[in-house]
Amino acid sequence: MNRLRTSLSVALVIAIGLIVLAGYFLENPMLNTLQTVFLHWAAILASVALIVGVFNLLNVHIRKINTGQKGSLYSLILILSLIVTILVAGFLGPTSEWSLWIFNNIQLPVETSLLAVLAVVLAVASARLLGRRFNAFTLVFVLTVLVVLAGSISLSFLDLSAMAAIRSWFERVPATAGVRGILLGVALGTVATGFRLLLGSDRPYGG
Amino acid sequence: MNPILPFELGFAGLFFIILVIYALVIRKRPDRPLREIPAFARLGRSVGLAVEAGKRLHISLGYGGVNDVPGASGLVGLTMLQRIARAASISDKPPIATSGEGTLGILSQDTLHSAYQAIRSESLFDPMYGQISGLTPFSYAAGTLPVIFDQQVSTTVLAGHFGSEVALIVDANERVGSHTLAGSDNLEAQAVLYASAQDPLIGEELYAGGAYLNAGLMHQASLRAQDAMRWVVILGILLGSMLKLFGVIK
Numbered sequence: 001m002n003r004l005r006t007s008l009s010v011a012l013v014i015a016i017g018l019i020v021l022a023g024y025f026l027e028n029p030m031l032n033t034l035q036t037v038f039l040h041w042a043a044i045l046a047s048v049a050l051i052v053g054v055f056n057l058l059n060v061h062i063r064k065i066n067t068g069q070k071g072s073l074y075s076l077i078l079i080l081s082l083i084v085t086i087l088v089a090g091f092l093g094p095t096s097e098w099s100l101w102i103f104n105n106i107q108l109p110v111e112t113s114l115l116a117v118l119a120v121v122l123a124v125a126s127a128r129l130l131g132r133r134f135n136a137f138t139l140v141f142v143l144t145v146l147v148v149l150a151g152s153i154s155l156s157f158l159d160l161s162a163m164a165a166i167r168s169w170f171e172r173v174p175a176t177a178g179v180r181g182i183l184l185g186v187a188l189g190t191v192a193t194g195f196r197l198l199l200g201s202d203r204p205y206g207g
Numbered sequence: 208m209n210p211i212l213p214f215e216l217g218f219a220g221l222f223f224i225i226l227v228i229y230a231l232v233i234r235k236r237p238d239r240p241l242r243e244i245p246a247f248a249r250l251g252r253s254v255g256l257a258v259e260a261g262k263r264l265h266i267s268l269g270y271g272g273v274n275d276v277p278g279a280s281g282l283v284g285l286t287m288l289q290r291i292a293r294a295a296s297i298s299d300k301p302p303i304a305t306s307g308e309g310t311l312g313i314l315s316q317d318t319l320h321s322a323y324q325a326i327r328s329e330s331l332f333d334p335m336y337g338q339i340s341g342l343t344p345f346s347y348a349a350g351t352l353p354v355i356f357d358q359q360v361s362t363t364v365l366a367g368h369f370g371s372e373v374a375l376i377v378d379a380n381e382r383v384g385s386h387t388l389a390g391s392d393n394l395e396a397q398a399v400l401y402a403s404a405q406d407p408l409i410g411e412e413l414y415a416g417g418a419y420l421n422a423g424l425m426h427q428a429s430l431r432a433q434d435a436m437r438w439v440v441i442l443g444i445l446l447g448s449m450l451k452l453f454g455v456i457k
Contacts, residue, residue, distance in 0.1 A: 002324070025216055042274045049309030053339040056312055057350075060338050070357050111345045118371060121378045125403035128381075132405070141401060179394060182410040186392050188436050189414025190279040191219070192429035195226055197282070201425035202417075203321075204273075204285040204314045 010200040017198045058082065081106075144170060218439075225435050229428035241430065246388050246406035247419035253362040253386045254294050262361030263300040264291055265354060267376060268315060269367025269391065270307030270347050277368035280392040281311050283416050284366030285318045290420035291364065292322035301331050305340040305354055307347030311367070312339035348372040355379040365389035365404070366413060369396040377403040390416070411437075 016038055023035025061075035069075075089099045126145060129138055150160060151167025196202040209215075233239065257264050268284040271277030292302050304315040316337035323332045340350030355363065356379060363380045365373060369391045377400065380387045389400045390408025400407040408416075411433060417426035450456045 025212065046272055046274050046310055049313055050342070051309070053309035053312050053342060056334075056337075056339045057342070060335060060340075063335060071353055074353075111343075114345045114349065114372070114375070118374055121374045122371070122399065122402065125374060125378065125399075129402050182394060182397065184440055185411030185433075185437070186414075188433045188440070189283075189411040190276060190392070191222055191436075192226070192414060192433050193279040193282050195223060196425050196429055199425060201423060202282060202286060204282055204289075204318055 006203070009205055010203060013203075013205070014198060014200055021198070054082070144175075221439065222432060222436050226425075226428055226432040229431045229435075230424060233424050233427050233431075237424070241415075241418060241427065244408075244412055244415060244419060246408060246412070247416070249386070249406055250362070250364065250388050250420075253388075254291060257361040258295050258298040260361060261299045263298075263358050264295055264302040265358070265360040265363045265385075266291060266302060266304045266315075267351060267363060267365045267367065268304060268306040268311050269365070269369045270311070270342075270344060271368025271392070272308050273310045273314065277392055278311075280390070280413060281306070281308075281314075281367040283414055284364075285311075285314055286417040286422050286426070287364055287366050287420055288315060289318050289322045290417070290422055292319050293326055296323065296326050296328050296331060300359065301333070301336055303354060303358060303360075304337045305347075305351045306337075306367070307339065307341055307344070307350075309339065309342075312337060344370050344372050348375045351376050352379045355383060355385065360385050362386045362388070365391070365400070366408075366416060368392055371395050371399050374399045374403050 019031065020035050020038050023031050058079060061078050064075045065072045065079075085099075085102055088096070088102060092098055126142065130142060147163065147170060148167050151163040151165075151170075153160065193202065254264060256262075266284060266288045268281050268288070269277075271279075271281045273281060288302070288304050295302050302319075304319065306312045306315055316334050319337050320329075320332050323329050338354070340354065341347035352375065354360065355376070360380070360383065363376070363385050365376065365387065366389075369376075370393060373389070373391065373396050377387055377389060381403075386406070387404045388406040388408065389404040390413030391397055391400065392413070397407070397409055401409065414433065415430050417423070418430040447456070
């Protein structure tokens with residue numbers, strides 16, 4: 001039974017994947033209509049998955065409270081916040097005064113604080129890097145960071161226009177070249193992953 | 208008709224043909240070694256040590272939806288999750304996967320379920336081992352931290368779509384002394400991971416995960432096809448530059 005289900009899933013994935021892919025390359029009214037329908041289904045499924053995700057999140061935290069795990073109080077706060085936000089946004093609308101109040105006075109400050117912590121974490125990580133992996137690439141990395149930082153700041157008592165010019169050159173030439181190389185690698189990896197899915201070799205849907 | 212369509216079709220067709228050729232070659236000679244990526248060798252050792260020490264492995268899949276381009280990196284993460292779940296099946300603490308997107312969360316549970324099913328250990332499966340820890344980038348990072356701090360994690364694999372907030376997850380691993388192997392399709396995250404992770408995966412190295420974790424013939428074939436296609440792209444760029452230099456194309 002399991003094998004039959006897996007074979008059916010693989011056949012469906014391959015067929016739908018090929019139709020959607022062919023729709024990008026060929027101009028055929030029937031193919032394009034099918035492609036649009038499948039893409040709409042994918043969008044609907046992704047939205048349903050988001051709701052399932054919210055329930056998963058709730059379930060994880062309810063279990064945490066029930067088993068008395070460390071940080072249960074935070075789980076309780078999360079659940080209450082989730083319920084209040086859903087009620088406010090659900091009844092009054094996502095752009096209502098109260099929904100925006102929650103966004104501007106709770107979510108935004110919390111995420112901004114995390115961004116501030118992130119800046120410190122990144123500074124510490126860069127300093128730690130020299131101790132952990134001291135090689136030519138690390139030196140280039142750290143020097144580039146310093147040049148970009150020096151070229152980005154403005155000091156009233158110091159003329160840093162030369163650093164700004166060097167920073168601009170770094171961004172236009174070596175950084176762009178490196179970025180393109182990395183992006184080409186990522187694109188090739190993405191295409192290869194797509195082919196494996198279309199061939200039924202990668203089956204994250206089970207089997 | 209799109210003027211670059213023939214090139215796109217040609218590129219995809221060539222990639223596919225090379226992939227199939229490599230698959231046939233590897234089927235005949237399966238023991239040809241891959242080029243060495245030390246991060247994956249260290250991951251193998253870390254998985255073994257985690258199993259021996261009764262510690263947990265954590266796989267963070269990011270928040271790239273599978274119906275979009277960043278989803279490819281998440282799919283690589285799922286392949287790695289499957290291989291790690293199988294390798295760590297004898298551990299007292301089964302691996303835990305966290306994700307920041309609905310479809311990835313469901314697929315992580317499905318992947319764990321099928322991994323345990325394949326080794327006839329379905330009793331090990333608990334849906335809670337495929338968690339969604341937050342649905343926005345920062346809430347995902349914040350929600351993943353308790354997993355690292357409270358679940359006795361000894362190795363974390365980050366494979367998927369992340370932003371710069373991934374540094375918070377890596378920093379948490381550093382604090383608990385956990386080994387971190389990390390790769391992403393996002394450039395910003397790659398720069399952050401290069402500075403913060405013990406074993407960063409740069410560029411296409413992430414997509415080689417399945418091949419190095421013995422996920423099957425097609426993973427090895429696709430890795431070799433990627434390497435071959437990289438040379439095709441390099442030659443194409445050089446040819447294009449020459450043609451432009453001599454004024455053949457504008």
